[in-house]
Amino acid sequence: MTVSPKFPASPADEFRDGMITIVPMIIAALPIGLIFGALAAQKGLSPLEVMLMSAGVFAGGAQFVALEIWSHPAPWLTLTVSALLVNLRHVLMSASLAPKVARGFRPWQRALGFFVLTDEVWALAEQRAATRVLTPAWYAGMVIPFYLNWVIAATAGAITGAVLGDTTRFGLDFAFPALFIALIMSFWKGPRTGTVLAASALAATGTYMALGGAWYVIAGALAGVLVAYVTAAETDESGAQGQ
Amino acid sequence: MTVDPFTLLAILGMAVVTYLTRLSGLFLMSRITLPRRLATALDAVPAAVLMAVITPAALATGPAETLAAAVAAIAALRLPMLAVVAVGVAAAALFRAILG
Incomplete structure:
Protein backbone atom coordinates (compact mmCIF):
# COMPACT_ATOMS: atom_id res chain seq x y z
CA MET A 1 0.00 0.00 0.00
CA THR A 2 1.36 3.42 -0.92
CA VAL A 3 0.42 6.44 1.08
CA SER A 4 1.34 10.07 0.73
CA PRO A 5 1.93 11.26 4.28
CA LYS A 6 1.10 14.87 4.91
CA PHE A 7 3.57 16.94 6.84
CA PRO A 8 2.71 17.05 10.55
CA ALA A 9 1.17 20.20 11.96
CA SER A 10 2.59 22.02 14.98
CA PRO A 11 3.00 19.87 18.11
CA ALA A 12 0.15 21.73 19.84
CA ASP A 13 -2.22 21.04 16.93
CA GLU A 14 -1.08 17.42 16.79
CA PHE A 15 -1.67 17.02 20.54
CA ARG A 16 -5.17 18.47 20.23
CA ASP A 17 -5.90 16.22 17.25
CA GLY A 18 -4.89 13.21 19.32
CA MET A 19 -7.20 14.26 22.15
CA ILE A 20 -10.13 14.61 19.76
CA THR A 21 -9.42 11.18 18.27
CA ILE A 22 -9.57 9.41 21.63
CA VAL A 23 -12.86 10.92 22.91
CA PRO A 24 -15.17 8.04 21.85
CA MET A 25 -12.81 5.49 23.42
CA ILE A 26 -12.81 7.43 26.68
CA ILE A 27 -16.59 7.43 26.79
CA ALA A 28 -16.65 3.67 26.15
CA ALA A 29 -13.89 2.86 28.64
CA LEU A 30 -15.18 4.97 31.54
CA PRO A 31 -18.04 2.67 32.63
CA ILE A 32 -15.92 -0.42 31.93
CA GLY A 33 -13.28 1.00 34.27
CA LEU A 34 -15.90 1.64 36.95
CA ILE A 35 -17.18 -1.94 36.58
CA PHE A 36 -13.63 -3.27 36.79
CA GLY A 37 -12.98 -1.35 40.01
CA ALA A 38 -16.26 -2.43 41.57
CA LEU A 39 -15.71 -6.12 40.71
CA ALA A 40 -12.12 -5.91 41.94
CA ALA A 41 -13.39 -4.58 45.25
CA GLN A 42 -15.77 -7.57 45.37
CA LYS A 43 -12.74 -9.84 44.98
CA GLY A 44 -11.13 -8.17 47.97
CA LEU A 45 -8.68 -5.81 46.28
CA SER A 46 -8.17 -2.44 47.96
CA PRO A 47 -8.59 0.79 45.96
CA LEU A 48 -4.82 1.29 46.12
CA GLU A 49 -4.23 -2.19 44.68
CA VAL A 50 -6.74 -1.50 41.92
CA MET A 51 -4.98 1.76 41.12
CA LEU A 52 -1.56 0.07 41.03
CA MET A 53 -2.82 -2.68 38.75
CA SER A 54 -4.60 -0.30 36.37
CA ALA A 55 -1.61 2.04 36.17
CA GLY A 56 1.00 -0.71 35.90
CA VAL A 57 -0.72 -3.25 33.67
CA PHE A 58 -3.13 -0.96 31.76
CA ALA A 59 -4.80 -3.82 29.87
CA GLY A 60 -8.54 -4.22 30.34
CA GLY A 61 -8.79 -7.78 29.04
CA ALA A 62 -5.90 -9.07 31.14
CA GLN A 63 -7.17 -7.25 34.22
CA PHE A 64 -10.66 -8.74 33.95
CA VAL A 65 -9.17 -12.19 33.39
CA ALA A 66 -7.03 -11.69 36.50
CA LEU A 67 -10.10 -10.93 38.61
CA GLU A 68 -11.89 -14.02 37.33
CA ILE A 69 -9.10 -16.29 38.62
CA TRP A 70 -8.21 -14.15 41.66
CA SER A 71 -8.08 -15.74 45.11
CA HIS A 72 -6.31 -15.07 48.39
CA PRO A 73 -3.39 -15.16 48.66
CA ALA A 74 -3.02 -14.08 45.02
CA PRO A 75 -1.83 -16.97 42.78
CA TRP A 76 0.79 -14.64 41.31
CA LEU A 77 2.42 -17.13 38.95
CA THR A 78 -0.87 -18.21 37.37
CA LEU A 79 -1.94 -14.56 37.16
CA THR A 80 1.32 -13.62 35.44
CA VAL A 81 1.08 -16.50 32.96
CA SER A 82 -2.53 -15.70 32.12
CA ALA A 83 -1.68 -12.01 31.63
CA LEU A 84 1.04 -13.11 29.23
CA LEU A 85 -1.37 -15.35 27.31
CA VAL A 86 -4.10 -12.74 27.09
CA ASN A 87 -1.61 -10.09 25.93
CA LEU A 88 0.29 -12.21 23.39
CA ARG A 89 -1.67 -10.46 20.67
CA HIS A 90 0.23 -7.28 21.54
CA VAL A 91 3.34 -8.83 20.03
CA LEU A 92 1.68 -8.63 16.62
CA MET A 93 0.33 -5.13 17.23
CA SER A 94 3.68 -3.87 18.45
CA ALA A 95 5.42 -5.39 15.44
CA SER A 96 3.04 -3.79 12.97
CA LEU A 97 3.27 -0.35 14.56
CA ALA A 98 7.05 -0.42 15.07
CA PRO A 99 8.05 0.72 11.55
CA LYS A 100 5.60 3.65 11.81
CA VAL A 101 7.36 5.14 14.81
CA ALA A 102 10.88 4.25 13.70
CA ARG A 103 11.84 7.74 12.55
CA GLY A 104 9.55 10.25 14.25
CA PHE A 105 9.96 8.95 17.80
CA ARG A 106 13.03 9.01 20.03
CA PRO A 107 13.87 5.69 21.72
CA TRP A 108 12.43 6.82 25.08
CA GLN A 109 9.27 8.01 23.35
CA ARG A 110 8.88 4.60 21.73
CA ALA A 111 9.50 2.82 25.03
CA LEU A 112 7.01 5.00 26.89
CA GLY A 113 4.47 5.05 24.07
CA PHE A 114 4.40 1.26 23.72
CA PHE A 115 3.87 0.87 27.48
CA VAL A 116 0.28 2.01 26.85
CA LEU A 117 -0.27 0.12 23.57
CA THR A 118 -3.79 -1.25 24.12
CA ASP A 119 -6.07 -2.62 21.39
CA GLU A 120 -7.76 0.77 21.11
CA VAL A 121 -4.54 2.81 21.01
CA TRP A 122 -3.06 0.44 18.45
CA ALA A 123 -6.13 0.55 16.20
CA LEU A 124 -6.30 4.37 16.24
CA ALA A 125 -2.56 4.73 15.65
CA GLU A 126 -2.69 2.35 12.67
CA GLN A 127 -5.65 4.28 11.30
CA ARG A 128 -3.74 7.57 11.59
CA ALA A 129 -0.54 6.09 10.17
CA ALA A 130 -2.38 5.06 7.00
CA THR A 131 -2.73 8.71 5.96
CA ARG A 132 -0.40 10.78 8.15
CA VAL A 133 3.01 10.68 9.76
CA LEU A 134 2.71 9.55 13.38
CA THR A 135 4.09 12.19 15.72
CA PRO A 136 4.90 11.88 19.43
CA ALA A 137 2.67 14.92 20.11
CA TRP A 138 -0.39 13.31 18.48
CA TYR A 139 0.29 10.00 20.23
CA ALA A 140 0.67 11.74 23.60
CA GLY A 141 -2.54 13.71 23.09
CA MET A 142 -4.32 10.42 22.48
CA VAL A 143 -2.88 8.19 25.21
CA ILE A 144 -2.51 10.57 28.19
CA PRO A 145 -6.25 11.24 28.62
CA PHE A 146 -7.03 7.59 27.86
CA TYR A 147 -4.55 6.37 30.49
CA LEU A 148 -5.73 8.76 33.20
CA ASN A 149 -9.35 7.94 32.42
CA TRP A 150 -8.79 4.22 32.95
CA VAL A 151 -6.78 4.55 36.17
CA ILE A 152 -9.18 7.08 37.72
CA ALA A 153 -12.34 5.20 36.65
CA ALA A 154 -11.05 1.89 38.02
CA THR A 155 -9.98 3.43 41.32
CA ALA A 156 -13.28 5.30 41.67
CA GLY A 157 -15.12 2.05 40.93
CA ALA A 158 -13.16 0.29 43.66
CA ILE A 159 -13.95 3.01 46.21
CA THR A 160 -17.67 3.16 45.46
CA GLY A 161 -18.09 -0.52 44.52
CA ALA A 162 -16.93 -1.71 47.91
CA VAL A 163 -20.33 -0.72 49.31
CA LEU A 164 -22.36 -2.41 46.54
CA GLY A 165 -22.73 -5.63 48.50
CA ASP A 166 -23.79 -8.98 47.04
CA THR A 167 -23.73 -8.81 43.23
CA THR A 168 -25.31 -12.18 42.47
CA ARG A 169 -28.73 -10.90 43.56
CA PHE A 170 -29.17 -8.77 40.45
CA GLY A 171 -27.12 -10.94 38.12
CA LEU A 172 -24.32 -8.35 38.32
CA ASP A 173 -21.75 -11.13 38.72
CA PHE A 174 -22.64 -12.06 35.14
CA ALA A 175 -21.27 -8.69 33.91
CA PHE A 176 -17.88 -10.41 33.59
CA PRO A 177 -18.90 -13.31 31.37
CA ALA A 178 -21.15 -10.99 29.33
CA LEU A 179 -18.29 -8.55 28.79
CA PHE A 180 -16.03 -11.39 27.67
CA ILE A 181 -18.66 -12.77 25.34
CA ALA A 182 -18.87 -9.34 23.72
CA LEU A 183 -15.08 -9.29 23.40
CA ILE A 184 -14.98 -12.84 22.01
CA MET A 185 -17.56 -11.98 19.36
CA SER A 186 -15.47 -8.97 18.34
CA PHE A 187 -12.66 -11.42 17.50
CA TRP A 188 -15.01 -13.45 15.30
CA LYS A 189 -13.55 -14.06 11.83
CA GLY A 190 -15.73 -16.83 10.53
CA PRO A 191 -16.30 -20.56 11.15
CA ARG A 192 -12.66 -21.12 12.01
CA THR A 193 -13.09 -18.92 15.08
CA GLY A 194 -16.00 -21.17 16.04
CA THR A 195 -13.69 -24.20 15.92
CA VAL A 196 -11.17 -22.41 18.11
CA LEU A 197 -13.85 -21.47 20.63
CA ALA A 198 -15.28 -24.99 20.71
CA ALA A 199 -11.85 -26.52 21.31
CA SER A 200 -11.10 -24.01 24.03
CA ALA A 201 -14.48 -24.49 25.75
CA LEU A 202 -14.18 -28.30 25.66
CA ALA A 203 -10.65 -28.37 27.02
CA ALA A 204 -11.42 -25.74 29.65
CA THR A 205 -14.57 -27.50 30.86
CA GLY A 206 -12.82 -30.85 31.08
CA THR A 207 -9.85 -29.42 32.93
CA TYR A 208 -12.07 -27.40 35.26
CA MET A 209 -14.11 -30.48 36.19
CA ALA A 210 -11.06 -32.69 36.60
CA LEU A 211 -8.51 -30.41 38.24
CA GLY A 212 -10.21 -27.23 39.43
CA GLY A 213 -7.83 -24.39 40.19
CA ALA A 214 -6.91 -22.04 37.36
CA TRP A 215 -5.39 -24.60 34.96
CA TYR A 216 -8.48 -24.53 32.79
CA VAL A 217 -7.39 -21.14 31.40
CA ILE A 218 -4.10 -22.50 30.13
CA ALA A 219 -5.65 -25.76 28.89
CA GLY A 220 -8.35 -23.91 26.95
CA ALA A 221 -5.88 -21.42 25.50
CA LEU A 222 -3.49 -24.14 24.33
CA ALA A 223 -6.31 -26.21 22.79
CA GLY A 224 -7.67 -23.18 20.94
CA VAL A 225 -4.28 -22.11 19.61
CA LEU A 226 -3.41 -25.67 18.59
CA VAL A 227 -6.65 -25.95 16.61
CA ALA A 228 -5.96 -22.56 15.01
CA TYR A 229 -2.50 -23.72 14.00
CA VAL A 230 -3.78 -26.99 12.55
CA THR A 231 -6.68 -25.46 10.64
CA ALA A 232 -4.47 -22.64 9.34
CA ALA A 233 -2.22 -25.26 7.70
CA GLU A 234 -4.98 -26.54 5.46
CA THR A 235 -5.79 -23.35 3.60
CA ASP A 236 -3.17 -20.87 4.79
CA GLU A 237 -4.93 -17.56 4.56
CA SER A 238 -5.83 -14.39 6.44
CA GLY A 239 -4.96 -13.70 10.03
CA ALA A 240 -1.49 -12.25 9.80
CA GLN A 241 -1.64 -8.82 11.39
CA GLY A 242 2.07 -8.28 11.47
CA GLN A 243 2.39 -7.81 7.73
CA MET B 1 -5.51 1.43 51.93
CA THR B 33 9.11 -12.24 9.66
CA LEU B 34 6.52 -14.28 11.49
CA PRO B 35 5.50 -17.39 9.53
CA ARG B 36 1.93 -16.89 8.43
CA ARG B 37 0.68 -20.06 10.04
CA LEU B 38 2.14 -19.02 13.38
CA ALA B 39 0.65 -15.55 13.02
CA THR B 40 -2.77 -17.10 12.43
CA ALA B 41 -2.37 -19.26 15.52
CA LEU B 42 -1.29 -16.27 17.62
CA ASP B 43 -4.26 -14.39 16.28
CA ALA B 44 -6.55 -16.97 17.90
CA VAL B 45 -5.02 -16.47 21.34
CA PRO B 46 -7.38 -13.76 22.68
CA ALA B 47 -10.57 -15.61 21.70
CA ALA B 48 -9.24 -18.94 23.02
CA VAL B 49 -8.13 -17.43 26.31
CA LEU B 50 -11.33 -15.48 26.88
CA MET B 51 -13.47 -18.51 26.05
CA ALA B 52 -11.54 -20.61 28.55
CA VAL B 53 -11.81 -17.91 31.18
CA ILE B 54 -15.61 -17.73 31.12
CA THR B 55 -16.09 -21.51 31.00
CA PRO B 56 -16.68 -22.05 34.74
CA ALA B 57 -19.07 -19.12 35.04
CA ALA B 58 -20.88 -19.51 31.72
CA LEU B 59 -20.83 -23.24 30.90
CA ALA B 60 -20.15 -25.17 34.09
CA THR B 61 -22.43 -23.43 36.62
CA GLY B 62 -25.98 -24.28 35.54
CA PRO B 63 -28.62 -23.96 32.80
CA ALA B 64 -29.54 -20.37 33.77
CA GLU B 65 -25.97 -19.16 33.22
CA THR B 66 -25.53 -21.15 29.99
CA LEU B 67 -28.74 -19.67 28.60
CA ALA B 68 -27.71 -16.16 29.65
CA ALA B 69 -24.37 -16.69 27.89
CA ALA B 70 -26.19 -17.68 24.68
CA VAL B 71 -28.38 -14.57 24.90
CA ALA B 72 -25.32 -12.38 25.43
CA ALA B 73 -23.58 -13.95 22.42
CA ILE B 74 -26.57 -13.20 20.19
CA ALA B 75 -26.77 -9.65 21.57
CA ALA B 76 -23.08 -9.20 20.80
CA LEU B 77 -23.77 -9.65 17.09
CA ARG B 78 -25.60 -6.33 17.01
CA LEU B 79 -25.10 -4.32 20.18
CA PRO B 80 -22.14 -2.38 21.58
CA MET B 81 -20.21 -3.85 24.48
CA LEU B 82 -22.00 -1.99 27.26
CA ALA B 83 -25.43 -2.98 25.98
CA VAL B 84 -24.28 -6.61 25.79
CA VAL B 85 -23.26 -6.42 29.45
CA ALA B 86 -26.68 -5.02 30.38
CA VAL B 87 -28.50 -7.72 28.37
CA GLY B 88 -26.33 -10.47 29.86
CA VAL B 89 -26.88 -9.29 33.42
CA ALA B 90 -30.65 -8.99 32.90
CA ALA B 91 -30.79 -12.43 31.25
CA ALA B 92 -28.86 -14.02 34.12
CA ALA B 93 -31.19 -12.47 36.70
CA LEU B 94 -34.27 -13.52 34.70
CA PHE B 95 -33.23 -17.13 34.01
CA ARG B 96 -32.14 -17.58 37.63
CA ALA B 97 -35.54 -16.35 38.80
CA ILE B 98 -37.36 -18.70 36.39
CA LEU B 99 -35.16 -21.78 36.79
CA GLY B 100 -34.39 -21.26 40.46
Whole structure:
Protein backbone atom coordinates (compact mmCIF):
# COMPACT_ATOMS: atom_id res chain seq x y z
CA MET A 1 0.00 0.00 0.00
CA THR A 2 1.36 3.42 -0.92
CA VAL A 3 0.42 6.44 1.08
CA SER A 4 1.34 10.07 0.73
CA PRO A 5 1.93 11.26 4.28
CA LYS A 6 1.10 14.87 4.91
CA PHE A 7 3.57 16.94 6.84
CA PRO A 8 2.71 17.05 10.55
CA ALA A 9 1.17 20.20 11.96
CA SER A 10 2.59 22.02 14.98
CA PRO A 11 3.00 19.87 18.11
CA ALA A 12 0.15 21.73 19.84
CA ASP A 13 -2.22 21.04 16.93
CA GLU A 14 -1.08 17.42 16.79
CA PHE A 15 -1.67 17.02 20.54
CA ARG A 16 -5.17 18.47 20.23
CA ASP A 17 -5.90 16.22 17.25
CA GLY A 18 -4.89 13.21 19.32
CA MET A 19 -7.20 14.26 22.15
CA ILE A 20 -10.13 14.61 19.76
CA THR A 21 -9.42 11.18 18.27
CA ILE A 22 -9.57 9.41 21.63
CA VAL A 23 -12.86 10.92 22.91
CA PRO A 24 -15.17 8.04 21.85
CA MET A 25 -12.81 5.49 23.42
CA ILE A 26 -12.81 7.43 26.68
CA ILE A 27 -16.59 7.43 26.79
CA ALA A 28 -16.65 3.67 26.15
CA ALA A 29 -13.89 2.86 28.64
CA LEU A 30 -15.18 4.97 31.54
CA PRO A 31 -18.04 2.67 32.63
CA ILE A 32 -15.92 -0.42 31.93
CA GLY A 33 -13.28 1.00 34.27
CA LEU A 34 -15.90 1.64 36.95
CA ILE A 35 -17.18 -1.94 36.58
CA PHE A 36 -13.63 -3.27 36.79
CA GLY A 37 -12.98 -1.35 40.01
CA ALA A 38 -16.26 -2.43 41.57
CA LEU A 39 -15.71 -6.12 40.71
CA ALA A 40 -12.12 -5.91 41.94
CA ALA A 41 -13.39 -4.58 45.25
CA GLN A 42 -15.77 -7.57 45.37
CA LYS A 43 -12.74 -9.84 44.98
CA GLY A 44 -11.13 -8.17 47.97
CA LEU A 45 -8.68 -5.81 46.28
CA SER A 46 -8.17 -2.44 47.96
CA PRO A 47 -8.59 0.79 45.96
CA LEU A 48 -4.82 1.29 46.12
CA GLU A 49 -4.23 -2.19 44.68
CA VAL A 50 -6.74 -1.50 41.92
CA MET A 51 -4.98 1.76 41.12
CA LEU A 52 -1.56 0.07 41.03
CA MET A 53 -2.82 -2.68 38.75
CA SER A 54 -4.60 -0.30 36.37
CA ALA A 55 -1.61 2.04 36.17
CA GLY A 56 1.00 -0.71 35.90
CA VAL A 57 -0.72 -3.25 33.67
CA PHE A 58 -3.13 -0.96 31.76
CA ALA A 59 -4.80 -3.82 29.87
CA GLY A 60 -8.54 -4.22 30.34
CA GLY A 61 -8.79 -7.78 29.04
CA ALA A 62 -5.90 -9.07 31.14
CA GLN A 63 -7.17 -7.25 34.22
CA PHE A 64 -10.66 -8.74 33.95
CA VAL A 65 -9.17 -12.19 33.39
CA ALA A 66 -7.03 -11.69 36.50
CA LEU A 67 -10.10 -10.93 38.61
CA GLU A 68 -11.89 -14.02 37.33
CA ILE A 69 -9.10 -16.29 38.62
CA TRP A 70 -8.21 -14.15 41.66
CA SER A 71 -8.08 -15.74 45.11
CA HIS A 72 -6.31 -15.07 48.39
CA PRO A 73 -3.39 -15.16 48.66
CA ALA A 74 -3.02 -14.08 45.02
CA PRO A 75 -1.83 -16.97 42.78
CA TRP A 76 0.79 -14.64 41.31
CA LEU A 77 2.42 -17.13 38.95
CA THR A 78 -0.87 -18.21 37.37
CA LEU A 79 -1.94 -14.56 37.16
CA THR A 80 1.32 -13.62 35.44
CA VAL A 81 1.08 -16.50 32.96
CA SER A 82 -2.53 -15.70 32.12
CA ALA A 83 -1.68 -12.01 31.63
CA LEU A 84 1.04 -13.11 29.23
CA LEU A 85 -1.37 -15.35 27.31
CA VAL A 86 -4.10 -12.74 27.09
CA ASN A 87 -1.61 -10.09 25.93
CA LEU A 88 0.29 -12.21 23.39
CA ARG A 89 -1.67 -10.46 20.67
CA HIS A 90 0.23 -7.28 21.54
CA VAL A 91 3.34 -8.83 20.03
CA LEU A 92 1.68 -8.63 16.62
CA MET A 93 0.33 -5.13 17.23
CA SER A 94 3.68 -3.87 18.45
CA ALA A 95 5.42 -5.39 15.44
CA SER A 96 3.04 -3.79 12.97
CA LEU A 97 3.27 -0.35 14.56
CA ALA A 98 7.05 -0.42 15.07
CA PRO A 99 8.05 0.72 11.55
CA LYS A 100 5.60 3.65 11.81
CA VAL A 101 7.36 5.14 14.81
CA ALA A 102 10.88 4.25 13.70
CA ARG A 103 11.84 7.74 12.55
CA GLY A 104 9.55 10.25 14.25
CA PHE A 105 9.96 8.95 17.80
CA ARG A 106 13.03 9.01 20.03
CA PRO A 107 13.87 5.69 21.72
CA TRP A 108 12.43 6.82 25.08
CA GLN A 109 9.27 8.01 23.35
CA ARG A 110 8.88 4.60 21.73
CA ALA A 111 9.50 2.82 25.03
CA LEU A 112 7.01 5.00 26.89
CA GLY A 113 4.47 5.05 24.07
CA PHE A 114 4.40 1.26 23.72
CA PHE A 115 3.87 0.87 27.48
CA VAL A 116 0.28 2.01 26.85
CA LEU A 117 -0.27 0.12 23.57
CA THR A 118 -3.79 -1.25 24.12
CA ASP A 119 -6.07 -2.62 21.39
CA GLU A 120 -7.76 0.77 21.11
CA VAL A 121 -4.54 2.81 21.01
CA TRP A 122 -3.06 0.44 18.45
CA ALA A 123 -6.13 0.55 16.20
CA LEU A 124 -6.30 4.37 16.24
CA ALA A 125 -2.56 4.73 15.65
CA GLU A 126 -2.69 2.35 12.67
CA GLN A 127 -5.65 4.28 11.30
CA ARG A 128 -3.74 7.57 11.59
CA ALA A 129 -0.54 6.09 10.17
CA ALA A 130 -2.38 5.06 7.00
CA THR A 131 -2.73 8.71 5.96
CA ARG A 132 -0.40 10.78 8.15
CA VAL A 133 3.01 10.68 9.76
CA LEU A 134 2.71 9.55 13.38
CA THR A 135 4.09 12.19 15.72
CA PRO A 136 4.90 11.88 19.43
CA ALA A 137 2.67 14.92 20.11
CA TRP A 138 -0.39 13.31 18.48
CA TYR A 139 0.29 10.00 20.23
CA ALA A 140 0.67 11.74 23.60
CA GLY A 141 -2.54 13.71 23.09
CA MET A 142 -4.32 10.42 22.48
CA VAL A 143 -2.88 8.19 25.21
CA ILE A 144 -2.51 10.57 28.19
CA PRO A 145 -6.25 11.24 28.62
CA PHE A 146 -7.03 7.59 27.86
CA TYR A 147 -4.55 6.37 30.49
CA LEU A 148 -5.73 8.76 33.20
CA ASN A 149 -9.35 7.94 32.42
CA TRP A 150 -8.79 4.22 32.95
CA VAL A 151 -6.78 4.55 36.17
CA ILE A 152 -9.18 7.08 37.72
CA ALA A 153 -12.34 5.20 36.65
CA ALA A 154 -11.05 1.89 38.02
CA THR A 155 -9.98 3.43 41.32
CA ALA A 156 -13.28 5.30 41.67
CA GLY A 157 -15.12 2.05 40.93
CA ALA A 158 -13.16 0.29 43.66
CA ILE A 159 -13.95 3.01 46.21
CA THR A 160 -17.67 3.16 45.46
CA GLY A 161 -18.09 -0.52 44.52
CA ALA A 162 -16.93 -1.71 47.91
CA VAL A 163 -20.33 -0.72 49.31
CA LEU A 164 -22.36 -2.41 46.54
CA GLY A 165 -22.73 -5.63 48.50
CA ASP A 166 -23.79 -8.98 47.04
CA THR A 167 -23.73 -8.81 43.23
CA THR A 168 -25.31 -12.18 42.47
CA ARG A 169 -28.73 -10.90 43.56
CA PHE A 170 -29.17 -8.77 40.45
CA GLY A 171 -27.12 -10.94 38.12
CA LEU A 172 -24.32 -8.35 38.32
CA ASP A 173 -21.75 -11.13 38.72
CA PHE A 174 -22.64 -12.06 35.14
CA ALA A 175 -21.27 -8.69 33.91
CA PHE A 176 -17.88 -10.41 33.59
CA PRO A 177 -18.90 -13.31 31.37
CA ALA A 178 -21.15 -10.99 29.33
CA LEU A 179 -18.29 -8.55 28.79
CA PHE A 180 -16.03 -11.39 27.67
CA ILE A 181 -18.66 -12.77 25.34
CA ALA A 182 -18.87 -9.34 23.72
CA LEU A 183 -15.08 -9.29 23.40
CA ILE A 184 -14.98 -12.84 22.01
CA MET A 185 -17.56 -11.98 19.36
CA SER A 186 -15.47 -8.97 18.34
CA PHE A 187 -12.66 -11.42 17.50
CA TRP A 188 -15.01 -13.45 15.30
CA LYS A 189 -13.55 -14.06 11.83
CA GLY A 190 -15.73 -16.83 10.53
CA PRO A 191 -16.30 -20.56 11.15
CA ARG A 192 -12.66 -21.12 12.01
CA THR A 193 -13.09 -18.92 15.08
CA GLY A 194 -16.00 -21.17 16.04
CA THR A 195 -13.69 -24.20 15.92
CA VAL A 196 -11.17 -22.41 18.11
CA LEU A 197 -13.85 -21.47 20.63
CA ALA A 198 -15.28 -24.99 20.71
CA ALA A 199 -11.85 -26.52 21.31
CA SER A 200 -11.10 -24.01 24.03
CA ALA A 201 -14.48 -24.49 25.75
CA LEU A 202 -14.18 -28.30 25.66
CA ALA A 203 -10.65 -28.37 27.02
CA ALA A 204 -11.42 -25.74 29.65
CA THR A 205 -14.57 -27.50 30.86
CA GLY A 206 -12.82 -30.85 31.08
CA THR A 207 -9.85 -29.42 32.93
CA TYR A 208 -12.07 -27.40 35.26
CA MET A 209 -14.11 -30.48 36.19
CA ALA A 210 -11.06 -32.69 36.60
CA LEU A 211 -8.51 -30.41 38.24
CA GLY A 212 -10.21 -27.23 39.43
CA GLY A 213 -7.83 -24.39 40.19
CA ALA A 214 -6.91 -22.04 37.36
CA TRP A 215 -5.39 -24.60 34.96
CA TYR A 216 -8.48 -24.53 32.79
CA VAL A 217 -7.39 -21.14 31.40
CA ILE A 218 -4.10 -22.50 30.13
CA ALA A 219 -5.65 -25.76 28.89
CA GLY A 220 -8.35 -23.91 26.95
CA ALA A 221 -5.88 -21.42 25.50
CA LEU A 222 -3.49 -24.14 24.33
CA ALA A 223 -6.31 -26.21 22.79
CA GLY A 224 -7.67 -23.18 20.94
CA VAL A 225 -4.28 -22.11 19.61
CA LEU A 226 -3.41 -25.67 18.59
CA VAL A 227 -6.65 -25.95 16.61
CA ALA A 228 -5.96 -22.56 15.01
CA TYR A 229 -2.50 -23.72 14.00
CA VAL A 230 -3.78 -26.99 12.55
CA THR A 231 -6.68 -25.46 10.64
CA ALA A 232 -4.47 -22.64 9.34
CA ALA A 233 -2.22 -25.26 7.70
CA GLU A 234 -4.98 -26.54 5.46
CA THR A 235 -5.79 -23.35 3.60
CA ASP A 236 -3.17 -20.87 4.79
CA GLU A 237 -4.93 -17.56 4.56
CA SER A 238 -5.83 -14.39 6.44
CA GLY A 239 -4.96 -13.70 10.03
CA ALA A 240 -1.49 -12.25 9.80
CA GLN A 241 -1.64 -8.82 11.39
CA GLY A 242 2.07 -8.28 11.47
CA GLN A 243 2.39 -7.81 7.73
CA MET B 1 -5.51 1.43 51.93
CA THR B 2 -3.50 -1.76 52.07
CA VAL B 3 -1.31 -3.66 49.66
CA ASP B 4 -0.98 -7.40 50.16
CA PRO B 5 2.55 -8.67 49.28
CA PHE B 6 1.23 -11.49 47.06
CA THR B 7 -1.10 -9.06 45.35
CA LEU B 8 1.80 -6.71 44.73
CA LEU B 9 3.84 -9.60 43.32
CA ALA B 10 0.96 -10.54 41.02
CA ILE B 11 0.56 -6.94 39.83
CA LEU B 12 4.29 -6.65 39.17
CA GLY B 13 4.36 -9.94 37.27
CA MET B 14 1.37 -8.95 35.16
CA ALA B 15 2.81 -5.50 34.47
CA VAL B 16 6.21 -6.85 33.41
CA VAL B 17 4.89 -9.52 31.01
CA THR B 18 2.35 -7.10 29.54
CA TYR B 19 5.05 -4.52 28.87
CA LEU B 20 7.27 -7.21 27.34
CA THR B 21 4.57 -8.17 24.85
CA ARG B 22 4.14 -4.52 23.92
CA LEU B 23 7.86 -3.84 23.55
CA SER B 24 8.67 -7.08 21.74
CA GLY B 25 7.53 -5.92 18.32
CA LEU B 26 9.98 -3.01 18.39
CA PHE B 27 12.86 -5.47 18.66
CA LEU B 28 11.46 -8.36 16.64
CA MET B 29 10.23 -6.41 13.68
CA SER B 30 13.50 -5.60 11.98
CA ARG B 31 14.84 -9.11 12.52
CA ILE B 32 12.25 -11.74 11.68
CA THR B 33 9.11 -12.24 9.66
CA LEU B 34 6.52 -14.28 11.49
CA PRO B 35 5.50 -17.39 9.53
CA ARG B 36 1.93 -16.89 8.43
CA ARG B 37 0.68 -20.06 10.04
CA LEU B 38 2.14 -19.02 13.38
CA ALA B 39 0.65 -15.55 13.02
CA THR B 40 -2.77 -17.10 12.43
CA ALA B 41 -2.37 -19.26 15.52
CA LEU B 42 -1.29 -16.27 17.62
CA ASP B 43 -4.26 -14.39 16.28
CA ALA B 44 -6.55 -16.97 17.90
CA VAL B 45 -5.02 -16.47 21.34
CA PRO B 46 -7.38 -13.76 22.68
CA ALA B 47 -10.57 -15.61 21.70
CA ALA B 48 -9.24 -18.94 23.02
CA VAL B 49 -8.13 -17.43 26.31
CA LEU B 50 -11.33 -15.48 26.88
CA MET B 51 -13.47 -18.51 26.05
CA ALA B 52 -11.54 -20.61 28.55
CA VAL B 53 -11.81 -17.91 31.18
CA ILE B 54 -15.61 -17.73 31.12
CA THR B 55 -16.09 -21.51 31.00
CA PRO B 56 -16.68 -22.05 34.74
CA ALA B 57 -19.07 -19.12 35.04
CA ALA B 58 -20.88 -19.51 31.72
CA LEU B 59 -20.83 -23.24 30.90
CA ALA B 60 -20.15 -25.17 34.09
CA THR B 61 -22.43 -23.43 36.62
CA GLY B 62 -25.98 -24.28 35.54
CA PRO B 63 -28.62 -23.96 32.80
CA ALA B 64 -29.54 -20.37 33.77
CA GLU B 65 -25.97 -19.16 33.22
CA THR B 66 -25.53 -21.15 29.99
CA LEU B 67 -28.74 -19.67 28.60
CA ALA B 68 -27.71 -16.16 29.65
CA ALA B 69 -24.37 -16.69 27.89
CA ALA B 70 -26.19 -17.68 24.68
CA VAL B 71 -28.38 -14.57 24.90
CA ALA B 72 -25.32 -12.38 25.43
CA ALA B 73 -23.58 -13.95 22.42
CA ILE B 74 -26.57 -13.20 20.19
CA ALA B 75 -26.77 -9.65 21.57
CA ALA B 76 -23.08 -9.20 20.80
CA LEU B 77 -23.77 -9.65 17.09
CA ARG B 78 -25.60 -6.33 17.01
CA LEU B 79 -25.10 -4.32 20.18
CA PRO B 80 -22.14 -2.38 21.58
CA MET B 81 -20.21 -3.85 24.48
CA LEU B 82 -22.00 -1.99 27.26
CA ALA B 83 -25.43 -2.98 25.98
CA VAL B 84 -24.28 -6.61 25.79
CA VAL B 85 -23.26 -6.42 29.45
CA ALA B 86 -26.68 -5.02 30.38
CA VAL B 87 -28.50 -7.72 28.37
CA GLY B 88 -26.33 -10.47 29.86
CA VAL B 89 -26.88 -9.29 33.42
CA ALA B 90 -30.65 -8.99 32.90
CA ALA B 91 -30.79 -12.43 31.25
CA ALA B 92 -28.86 -14.02 34.12
CA ALA B 93 -31.19 -12.47 36.70
CA LEU B 94 -34.27 -13.52 34.70
CA PHE B 95 -33.23 -17.13 34.01
CA ARG B 96 -32.14 -17.58 37.63
CA ALA B 97 -35.54 -16.35 38.80
CA ILE B 98 -37.36 -18.70 36.39
CA LEU B 99 -35.16 -21.78 36.79
CA GLY B 100 -34.39 -21.26 40.46
